[in-house]
Amino acid sequence: MSVERSVERIVGHPIESIVVAGAGLAGATAARTLRSEGFAGRISLIGTERHHPYLRPPLSKEYLLGKAGEDAVHVAPETWYTENDVDLRLGVTVAAVDPGTHTVQLSNGESLDYDALLLATGALPRRIPLPGSGLDGVTMFRTLDDSRRLREQLSPGGQNVVMVGSGWIGMELAAAAVGYGNHVTLLGLEDIPLAAAIGPELGAFFRSVHEAHGVRFRLRATASELRGDAGRVTAVVTGSGEVLPADIVVIAVGVAPDTRLAEQAGLVLSNGILTDASLRTSAPDIFAAGDVANALHPFTGQHHRSEHWHNALNGGKIAAKSMLGQDAALDTIPYFYTDQYGLSMEYSGFPTLAAAAEPVIRGSLESREFIAFWQHEGRVVAGMNVNVPRTQKAIKALISSRATIGPGRLADPGVPLDQLLADD
Numbered sequence: 001m002s003v004e005r006s007v008e009r010i011v012g013h014p015i016e017s018i019v020v021a022g023a024g025l026a027g028a029t030a031a032r033t034l035r036s037e038g039f040a041g042r043i044s045l046i047g048t049e050r051h052h053p054y055l056r057p058p059l060s061k062e063y064l065l066g067k068a069g070e071d072a073v074h075v076a077p078e079t080w081y082t083e084n085d086v087d088l089r090l091g092v093t094v095a096a097v098d099p100g101t102h103t104v105q106l107s108n109g110e111s112l113d114y115d116a117l118l119l120a121t122g123a124l125p126r127r128i129p130l131p132g133s134g135l136d137g138v139t140m141f142r143t144l145d146d147s148r149r150l151r152e153q154l155s156p157g158g159q160n161v162v163m164v165g166s167g168w169i170g171m172e173l174a175a176a177a178v179g180y181g182n183h184v185t186l187l188g189l190e191d192i193p194l195a196a197a198i199g200p201e202l203g204a205f206f207r208s209v210h211e212a213h214g215v216r217f218r219l220r221a222t223a224s225e226l227r228g229d230a231g232r233v234t235a236v237v238t239g240s241g242e243v244l245p246a247d248i249v250v251i252a253v254g255v256a257p258d259t260r261l262a263e264q265a266g267l268v269l270s271n272g273i274l275t276d277a278s279l280r281t282s283a284p285d286i287f288a289a290g291d292v293a294n295a296l297h298p299f300t301g302q303h304h305r306s307e308h309w310h311n312a313l314n315g316g317k318i319a320a321k322s323m324l325g326q327d328a329a330l331d332t333i334p335y336f337y338t339d340q341y342g343l344s345m346e347y348s349g350f351p352t353l354a355a356a357a358e359p360v361i362r363g364s365l366e367s368r369e370f371i372a373f374w375q376h377e378g379r380v381v382a383g384m385n386v387n388v389p390r391t392q393k394a395i396k397a398l399i400s401s402r403a404t405i406g407p408g409r410l411a412d413p414g415v416p417l418d419q420l421l422a423d424d
Helices: 027-038 079-083 142-154 168-179 202-212 260-264 309-323 392-401 407-411 417-422
Strands: 017-021 042-047 087-091 094-098 103-105 111-113 118-119 123-125 138-140 158-165 183-187 216-219 223-229 232-238 243-245 247-252 256-257 271-273 286-288 293-297 302-304 333-342 345-348 360-364 369-376 378-385
Touching: 017 027, 017 094, 017 111, 017 345, 027 042, 027 118, 079 087, 094 260, 103 360, 118 243, 118 309, 123 168, 142 168, 142 232, 142 247, 158 168, 158 243, 168 202, 168 247, 168 345, 202 216, 202 333, 223 247, 232 247, 232 309, 247 286, 309 333, 345 392, 360 407, 369 392, 378 392
Parallel strands: 017 042, 017 118, 042 087, 118 286, 138 247, 158 183, 158 247, 183 216, 271 293
Antiparallel strands: 094 103, 103 111, 123 256, 223 232, 232 243, 293 302, 333 345, 345 378, 360 369, 369 378
16 A cells, blocks of 8 residues: 555554664665655654665675675665655664654764654674684675775785685675685584585585585684784684785674664663564564564464574565555565576575475486485475575475475476375
């Protein structure tokens, strides 16, 4: 339903002023949705970084590899915000929220009132207290500036790169470093990289792909010290005492939801900001979306927090519609993708439901073209394709159907995916 200048919420008061704390994908998408839905009131979009809102996936993929410029990472053209009368504040942070008076305090001393507030504060990179972490050549990885700096460091090639972290970002960065002709050693806390996300069999598959491109793994291994000379890093000392030569060290050990503002405001927290399916928090007129939101999912009846761009994109849309009093729920099947060495992978589903399941493989890992399914109580709850494009729509349909499907039929490449439901 289209909305005119203001909106009467279910609680009975008009919505004329909306503040969005966080100018990432979720926050910027919320602002765009508000305008596309006809909201003509004040929108204040507050971003800590000085860059216009941007997408994160290219930072460890196309942008890092020099295949895309900064225009390709923008959520919207820079001119969109002024053209659509969005008050975009860059380099400013929402420092405090007062739910009682419906006001926010900004880091520059200003105060803004709101009729509805969206917390899209994202996540912060986890830090590990390493001696020598302040040396030149040592970097975290989260922001556009981080990606730009790392690209400049990697591009000459021929350097020793130590990657601390064996999750998706660490593996993507390792692939990018190799692509520039560097020598990469990867440290991780798991026995098998990515095992916590996709299980040991498929984690071992991705490890083999990296090893075929020359990446050395140290698992389980931790970094205990960074050594340097003349202010620049020269080596990483592992917990076992091994000394790894290092010209560049990247620390990518995951992120944690940035709940500082929500905690100060007294919101209910549990692995992020707890929300209902419409992304309402425990406080009236305050919503949360993106990495920071632990939202109730109608499909599972459980709360799920996702750190992937697909969740931020859809969460921003749903939060905007909910703020306008529309009947909206974040009910999409979670999705993410990765590209490494020309290998393309897409994943749809619920990792928490798939965690205890053995994957059912359609195709062969050796050919590097296959689909993996995870089942819970006979129903498909997650599916991943590797180099088998245009299959995610069918995989999502299998998940949404809740149909009980035998693993033999799932694994049989002679049964087309769209026939699995037709024959059920």
